Amino acid sequence: MPDAVLTDEERAQQDDRPDRAFYREPRLVQHVDEQFRERLTDLYRRQLGTGDDVLDLMSSWVSHLPDDLDLGRVAGHGMNEEELAANERLTKCFVQDLNETQGLPLETGAFDAALCAVSVQYLRHPEQVFAEVARVLRPGGIFVVSFSNRMFAQKAIRAWRTASGPGRLQLVKQYFEAVEAFRDPTTITENPFVPPTRRFLGGAPDPFYAAHARTQD
Template sequence: MQLQPKQRSKLDPSDDTQFYTSPRFVTHVDESFIDQLTNLYRERLKPHTRILDMMSSWVSHLPDEMEFAHVEGHGMNEEELARNPQLDHYFIHDLNQNPQFPLSDQNFDAVLNAVSIQYLQYPEAVFAEIHRILKPGGVVIVSFSNRMFFEKAIAAWRENTESGRIELVKDYFRAVDGFSEPEAISRQSSIPTFLQMLGGGGSDPFYAVIAQRI
């Protein structure tokens, strides 16, 4: 799979560094989504392992009772990352300017991406990097809902359906040799999206795509 140039485009093409200059100390999904994500981490992550929380913020949603050998944070706003109590270390890096991580090969047991995958303009290159830094058998968990900064999401995401976005993330994994066949978790809201936007209640849908480095 290779995205076309138009599919990588954003409504706001300005420098992402400017967009993320001011910290946002909010959660971008509801409590139901967060609880499901933490439970998924509890089920799929192992204690005393090395974790990369990519495109992170001031919260990582890792289970409080689990101890990890190291949690590395990556993001775009230093104030947010500095506030995150679950990170042992963090670094700032714009993956849309340079999709290569400044990290060594086979250094992590798990890579996490929560509600941020929609902003990557070169996901094929980034997923190749994820594969590079993962240890054999390491797991990748990509979670998302139907919320986004619309002007910063790529066209391939904005113009897709929710089920289509699941398939898109699967294709990101399939674009790289050496990942297992991706597994999808789909828990849709009982309330239609347009009613949620009008304040009609209902919890955020929960989606996750998971694969391992073979």
């Protein structure tokens, strides 16, 4: 079992109705800006390899994978079947509420890489989910977690809502460290410079945060 990172209070959501009700209607929109998406795709390009089998965890109608990267299987998990069906990069998909059931219906050592983009803030039991990701990764496989400052606040856990960007990144790092199978995680922080005039006008670029770690060889 992974080490506990969060208390029961820190796992709480403002809207404690089942997640499947919240995600019943598809949201075929972008949840981060173009600059963030380009940065994420570049990170994937550098961390994934040709032919890799990939698990896109908490996915949607887009996976932000490089168009020029020839991958193997790309399995998508999410909360809305219509969104997943619209994702052209997925070779298979399944719907599962990870806040109800953390165990993944996937074989051990089935993937070279796992991804979780702008969704980790909704996990009430991230320690168990990260342990499951480690289980389905092959030795030396990588798990890449990314996020910005946007969220559905009513579904984000309390520990996330009450933390700053660096504090949230530290949380994700602790999730990795709670699972013995992961090696030391690498963290990335990029806050684009915003001229003072633009700060008053609004529309500041989304900050980019990511953490990734590989399983033991």
